[in-house]
Amino acid sequence: MARIVQRPDPLPKAAEVDPVTVDIIENALRNARAEMDAVLFRTAMSPGIREQHDEFPLIANPEGLMVVGQFGLSIPAFLEGFEGTVEEGDVLFTSDPYACGGAISHANDWLVILPIYVDGWVVGWAAQFGHMTDVGGKVPGSLPTDATSIFEEGVLVPPVKLYDKGRLDEDVLRIALNNVRMKEWNRSDLNALVAACRNAGRRIQELCERFGTDVYLATLDALLQRNYDAMKTLIETTIPADEVLTFTDYVCDDGMGYGPYKIHCSMWREEGKLILDFTGTDPQSLGPINYYLNESLYKMFFGTYMISVFDPQILWNDGFYPLVDVRIPEGTLLKPRYPAALSCRTHGLGRIFDILTGLLGQRQPEFLCAAGFSSSPHLMYSGTWTEGERAGEWFQLYQIGFGGIPGRPAGDGPDGHSLWPSFTNVPNEFLEAYFPLVIEKYETVADSGGPGLYRGGNGIDIAYRFLEPGQVSIHDDRWFTYPWGVNGGLPGGRSRKWLERADGTVEVLPSKCDRVQVQKGDLLHYVTWGGGGWGDPLERDPELVALEVERGLVTRDGARRYGVVLDEEGRVDQAATEALRAEIRAGRGELPLFDRGFSDLEELRARCLAETGLPAPKPPQFPPFARQGS
Structure with missing residues (x-):
């Protein structure tokens, strides 16, 4: 000490x-x-x-x-x-x-x-x-x-x-x-x-x-x-004292073929304190997706959410920490025992934001956000220049990508944006000036944002044309599970990655992989997930849907998920739209608070290969010393 x-x-x-x-x-x-x-x-x-x-x-x-x-x-x-x-x-x-x-x-x-x-x-x-x-x-x-x-x-x-x-x-x-x-x-x-x-x-x-x-x-x-005073009031007025709220989400896989891994959190109020208890979270992984979560850090995440929703002008700080008790069982995915690997912890980090949103909005759906901070996608590209003035020089790129921001009570989620307040994209011009690559495409992926009264943000497709041989590492998630929608909103699209080789062959890549050898002329498509939708898609303004089709954010077929039919000129067909919306309403039943896009994990496993081009992850394997039965 x-x-x-x-x-x-x-x-x-x-x-x-x-x-x-x-x-x-x-x-x-x-x-x-x-x-x-x-x-x-x-x-x-x-x-x-x-x-x-x-x-x-x-x-x-x-x-x-x-x-x-x-x-x-x-x-x-x-x-x-x-x-x-x-x-x-x-x-x-x-x-x-x-x-x-x-x-x-x-x-x-x-x-x-x-x-x-x-x-x-x-x-x-x-x-x-x-x-x-x-x-x-x-x-x-x-x-x-x-x-x-x-x-x-x-x-x-x-x-x-x-x-x-x-x-x-x-x-x-x-x-x-x-x-x-x-x-x-x-x-x-x-x-x-x-x-x-x-x-x-x-x-x-x-x-x-x-x-x-x-x-x-x-x-x-x-x-x-x-x-402290502000948070005491917020906890007393927004967190139920008479019930325990729970929420579960998953990290899709561990990079070694196993998954998904469950993160489970319960929340209640007890003697004036907020309790956030991660009992029920899976034991730590053999692989590197463990996230060593500091309890004070999770208190800060909670406070950031609450203050941003209720009084964003307050300069949030650690003063309210005595009002929050975070409980994380040792030996679990969020409190792994030394020397567990931690290098892929970014997926768990992203997921706990989605979980916090799912917990805090259950009693107040008007403040609920969909899922969207589903990971923090990484791309690494390295090798040695073989041509020009830099021949023989080592190059190494580390870049963070962004997915779709979730649909929110305030409106649509931005496309291909970061939830971190200060994160920005690396300019394509910078990448092309300092690294042997060309960005051939940088655009949003139409229909990847979950439909809703407020649309989830679209994911992005960045196409990297490599100009030198090298190796690539990829880190991402939400390729197996979906970013869920809320209040009747639909899930966002999954992430996916594939290589178009210079010889014309196409190779589907997993969301977590290392040592992928690339050659001059290979093209990597790095596609991120979309944000979940917020609210009933059938309540969205048809004219806005038509405008988004014109702008390439939604396709014609995607417009039908909002119950919107367009004529050959791209205008809203009012009669057909009213008929389609009536048909969808009659056949869908009660709108769910959360729409995950699947009923259970086994159903998702059965669909995985056909939908993603990748085999479903095998059920998780845990170290013998990890916390079991949690």
Whole structure:
């Protein structure tokens, strides 16, 4: 456990702080957090961070509670795993999820934490982690789909000092970089993380100088208390005390031919607290789809949802954590035992958002969203240039793709968009300038968004033409199960991947695979899932459906799923539309709250090969030491 070196006398705190000062400091914290991002984007080298923004900042109070941030992580858990002193000028560093209580969730995330000192006291912490394109391991990109332990996934740096009282520990850095394929990218990205945290530290020191340390700290207490009070009211008014709500969803497969894996969560209110209990979740996987879920992180996910729905102007923080109790049985998919593989944890991460949505909306369907954050699709492409000025040079791409955003109470889900607030696409021009490939197609997949009063967002089809031999790794999900629709909305379309070889042959690829050899001229179609629909499709404006057919978002046949018939000119045939809608209403029965697109998993297995071109996954296999009967 860390020993923090600071003045022995207690930190001063003002008795109270006026609302205007709270507002000023709150917005200064927002700006400091945004400035962390700006520093990182302008100084990192990897496209995953520089262009895609796969990073997450945080500013915390002296106890390590987040007061502003995007993702949230557990500074106290990190400090528990750190042996030694923490002093002014130190910068702490780790890439080991098991050593920091899941503050990061796989080895590709490099985490930097910096104590912020004012007059000898620790007045807070700045932290930021980013996804490194490569951290070593058995495959380029360090996310092997067939790993059975974390030791196959790259270098694991325990909690250490990267800077000791302002002095860089060259040996720590040298050891970390010696294990990775993209040394200059990692060095640059790590330096950028440190610079961003130092910038946040300066901004906090300026606030303390401007307002006084006592006023600054009292403001943090006020912000944390405000979230506590707001969440207490929301929990009491929206979470039932008289029943237990449950929801189940699945990760389609583990990359090794087994699946689907069940994630199950129950929710109820007990003595003023919200309980989120994952008992019933499958035991941990032999493969790498395990997601080491930090309890505080899931509390943050819950709070983000609640505050975004009911009061999006609030700066959400960790203040409400005592009101939420997250229970995750050890040895399960969400709390695997060391050294379980974690490299494909992104699918479980995406699924728990869908599960949270399914839980929180059951009693208030008007706030319910469909499924849509169904994964975080990854593509890795690597090899050696054989032609031109770069001949002999190693290239390595890591890129995140996006699927369809779910239909929502507020309207349609965007097509091919990220649910993460700051994630953006890597520009095609950037990819073509720095990597040996051409993007021949980048378009939405018509009809992949689930029909509804509000349509789910369409998935996207990115067609990569490879210009150099190399190897490809793919990470995705929702190829076996569907993103479900709600309130009568229909499910979104599945993901799929296939290669059109230069010799004319076509090869269907699984959603999780490594070491796929590609040659010059091969074309990869990377198609992502659509979002589920919201509400009765027969209530959607027929003229809007006709417009979407004109724009290529819905096909003519797809329009019939909304009960809309178009004439040869593409106009709505009113009489035929009314007749078709009446026919559909008469034959469909009561609209379900959730439409998963299947009645049971065995039915889905029977349909799988014909519908996807891939064999159905075999029932899951679990390690003998994993939690059984859960």
